[in-house]
Amino acid sequence: MPALNSQVFKPLRKRTFEEVAARIREQIAAGGLREGDKLPAERHLAESLGVSRNTVREALRSMEHAGLLELKPGSGGGAYISNGGVQAIKVAFDDMMSLGIMSSQDLMEARIVLGREVARLACLRYTDSDMEAMQANVKQMRAAAAAGDLKLRVRYSVDFHRMLARAAGNPVLAIMTNVLVDITMNFVRVLGEMPNEFVIESRERMLTHLCARDVDNTVHEYTDYMEKVLRNYLRDVRLDPKQLSPTSAS
Known part of the structure; x- marks a missing residue:
């Protein structure tokens, strides 16, 4: 996406990085900046806001830590509005x-409760493109399993949850699903991928129920699957919480 014109940023009265960040947040709240948009270069932001480049840099880093910006290196890099x-x-x-x-x-418990509603709404709201993506995902997962690539099979399995959440048509549910899936993956990284031969069969049943817009069976299949998988990873788990930190996961 094209970079936003730096002229929308007016000079500041107080030269603090908090105010620089506040001005950027104002643009996001007003709709002037959306996910994927690129901010003007540090030099242009500094000139427009009447602050030093160090102040701008500090503001951008604080917003990166808050998850609002993604700072990409290289010639095509820069500060991009994140998710x-x-x-x-x-x-x-x-x-x-x-x-x-x-x-x-x-x-x-949270993943099962949230997943039930995601599955229900997805069954009612999915589009043709959603269904095509989920069908392709299951096909790729089956191929990865046949090739004996457990890590790739797990990756496709995780992607299916994200696709289903997007198909539900509720961005809040999609965000919460992504967060809970990512945290669950911390357990997977520590404990290792498990074969879970029933996964592909469950996915194929899910697709059948989704295609039929059969809400009850879709929710039942998803719940049964989640209980089996999460029980494998989380039942009676007694790990040091530090092991589950993303920084310690291999």
Whole structure:
């Protein structure tokens, strides 16, 4: 996407990085900046806002840590508007796991409860392109399993959850699904991928129920699948919370 014109950023009265970040947030709130948009270069932002490049750089880093910006290196890089803080939500959840505020059992329960509603809405709302994507995903997962590539099979399995959440047509549910899936993957990285031979058969049944717009069986199949998988990873798990930190996962 083209970079936003730097002229929308007016000089500041106080030269602090918090105010630089506040001005950028104002543009996001007003709709002047959307996910994927590129900010003007640091030099242009500094000139427009009447601050130093160091101040702009500090503001951009603070917004990157908050999950609102993605700073890409290289000649085609720069500061891009990210996904509205999904990473920040995930960090908060990771912190709760580390502090013992949220347990593996809490995570399992939340994923099952959320997943039921995601499956129900997806069955009612999915589009032709959603269905094509999910069918292609299951085909790729089957091929990865046949090739004995367990890591790739798991990756496709995880992607299916994200696709189903998008098909539900509710961005809040999609965000929460992404966050919970990412946290669950921390367990997978620590404990290792499990074969779970029933996954592909379950996915194929899910597709059949979705194609028929059969809400009850779609929800039942998804719930049964989630209970089996999460029980494998999370039942009676007693891991040091530090092991589940993304920084320690291999």
